[in-house]
Amino acid sequence: MLTQIGPNPLLPHLVTALPGPKAAAIIARDSAVISPSYTRQYPLVVERGEGALVEDVDGNQFLDFAAGIAVVATGHSHPRVVNAIQKQAAKFLHMSGTDFYYESMVSLAEKLARLTPGNIARRVYFGNSGTEAIEAAIKLARYHTGRDKFIAFLGSFHGRTMGALSLTASKVTQRRGFHPPLPVHHIPYANCYRCPYGKQPETCNVECVTVLEDQLFKTVLPPEEVAGIVVEPIQGEGGYIVPPPKFHQELRRIADRHGILLIHDEVQSGMGRTGKMFASEHFDVPPDIVTLAKGIASGLPLAATVSRADVMTWPPGAHASTFGGNPVSIAAALTTIELLEEELVENAAQIGAYMLERMKTWPEKFRIVGDVRGRGLMIGLELVLDQEAKTPAPELRDRLEMMAFERGLLILGAGRSSIRLCPPLVITREQADFAMDTLDECLKRCEG
Numbered sequence: 001m002l003t004q005i006g007p008n009p010l011l012p013h014l015v016t017a018l019p020g021p022k023a024a025a026i027i028a029r030d031s032a033v034i035s036p037s038y039t040r041q042y043p044l045v046v047e048r049g050e051g052a053l054v055e056d057v058d059g060n061q062f063l064d065f066a067a068g069i070a071v072v073a074t075g076h077s078h079p080r081v082v083n084a085i086q087k088q089a090a091k092f093l094h095m096s097g098t099d100f101y102y103e104s105m106v107s108l109a110e111k112l113a114r115l116t117p118g119n120i121a122r123r124v125y126f127g128n129s130g131t132e133a134i135e136a137a138i139k140l141a142r143y144h145t146g147r148d149k150f151i152a153f154l155g156s157f158h159g160r161t162m163g164a165l166s167l168t169a170s171k172v173t174q175r176r177g178f179h180p181p182l183p184v185h186h187i188p189y190a191n192c193y194r195c196p197y198g199k200q201p202e203t204c205n206v207e208c209v210t211v212l213e214d215q216l217f218k219t220v221l222p223p224e225e226v227a228g229i230v231v232e233p234i235q236g237e238g239g240y241i242v243p244p245p246k247f248h249q250e251l252r253r254i255a256d257r258h259g260i261l262l263i264h265d266e267v268q269s270g271m272g273r274t275g276k277m278f279a280s281e282h283f284d285v286p287p288d289i290v291t292l293a294k295g296i297a298s299g300l301p302l303a304a305t306v307s308r309a310d311v312m313t314w315p316p317g318a319h320a321s322t323f324g325g326n327p328v329s330i331a332a333a334l335t336t337i338e339l340l341e342e343e344l345v346e347n348a349a350q351i352g353a354y355m356l357e358r359m360k361t362w363p364e365k366f367r368i369v370g371d372v373r374g375r376g377l378m379i380g381l382e383l384v385l386d387q388e389a390k391t392p393a394p395e396l397r398d399r400l401e402m403m404a405f406e407r408g409l410l411i412l413g414a415g416r417s418s419i420r421l422c423p424p425l426v427i428t429r430e431q432a433d434f435a436m437d438t439l440d441e442c443l444k445r446c447e448g
């Protein structure tokens with residue numbers, strides 16, 4: 001339990017300069033032994049968390065609008081999730097669902113199959129991380145179609161293991177030095193704020209999708225060699241970009257026309273974050289395969305690749321993982337889904353709409369805000385140096401992140417020049433107001 005140190009138990013309170021002495025000492029040790037490939041933006045060293053608050057090792061309390069990179073959907077250490085974990089941990093920690101059976105794994109698969117859009121029979125493969133869910137989807141798509149190539153989108157992030165990395169096209173550092181990738185053709189995502197075809201969403205012909213049939217399939221990519229189109233329903237790491245529904249609808253049509261599997265990566269956008277259980281529900285387009293991780297188990301490692309049952313027909317031994325579907329993670333996931341269905345998906349929809357309503361005015365209010373977009377509690381704020389030219393402002397974005405941290409608000413960057421807000425789905429209006437007031441003040445200072 002967090003001890004109340006500020007006047008309001010739901011809001012942050014800082015008691016030292018940042019980083020405090022204990023945090024600074026740990027960061028010094030970290031810098032000597034931890035892989036330098038991690039991307040820490042500010043010096044937060046966590047000691048405990050509760051709901052949407054986290055406390056650092058020096059006793060500073062922060063409001064968490066990062067949620068462990070969109071993971072702790074039910075907040076930090078939700079008592080019901082902790083209780084489910086403890087009960088399962090006391091029964092057994094591991095058996096390996098790949099070689100033995102346990103009921104909770106079946107229950108979770110039944111639940112995910114029921115929740116996945118499409119109203120058709122589904123089967124579920126369990127892994128431990130987002131990238132593993134994607135690896136499973138890649139292998140399954142190849143196995144089912146007998147084809148080897150994929151289509152993915154510029155700006156997308158699908159993970160960092162070799163198959164997933166081949167799809168990822170977010171930052172060149174993530175790929176530099178790791179070639180050769182799998183055969184993946186990347187095309188621009190439907191980013192209507194920066195339309196790669198110079199069109200307006202109301203009048204465009206989804207050139208970002210029709211380019212497949214009009215150009216790629218006629219020149220470099222025989223469609224009968226394409227196993228899958230892998231797409232984030234709302235692009236996450238790339239900047240929280242919300243495409244128009246016709247983008248997804250057209251992708252579905254093209255996939256169907258050419259026998260290509262449509263794979264939705266909902267690792268970040270799934271499990272209630274957008275105010276619906278799956279972001280694809282906003283566009284009314286069901287996937288053939290969907291990948292899930294992050295928010296699914298409130299912080300325990302778990303991933304799921306949910307597929308059309310008639311696609312997931314690979315034989316025993318074709319794919320498996322010792323830890324995939326760990327029973328403790330599954331217990332956390334079952335309770336997480338209960339909480340999501342009881343109230344948290346609805347809370348994400350309501351608080352998200354409340355926040356977007358206020359933040360939508362920011363491009364008029366602040367000359368450094370180019371765009372505000374999102375669904376539910378997946379909200380992006382794109383910073384620019386010049387609204388007319390839409391010049392990206394990565395330094396300003398980094399400064400804003402640091403300024404928010406110094407005021408007790410944890411946020412993350414996304415894309416080249418955006419801030420993403422992905423708090424736990426338990427946040428209250430008061431916490432949303434604190435976050436928006438803080439950002440408002442920081443934006444004013446950045447402009448001043």
Ligand SMILES: Cc1ncc(COP(=O)(O)O)c(C=O)c1O
Pocket residue numbers: 069129130131132134157158159160232236237265266267268269293294
């Ligand atoms: C959409 C998406 N897919 C896949 C991944 C990879 O997940 P993980 O980091 O758990 O491997 C991420 C991680 O940010 C993601 O946002």
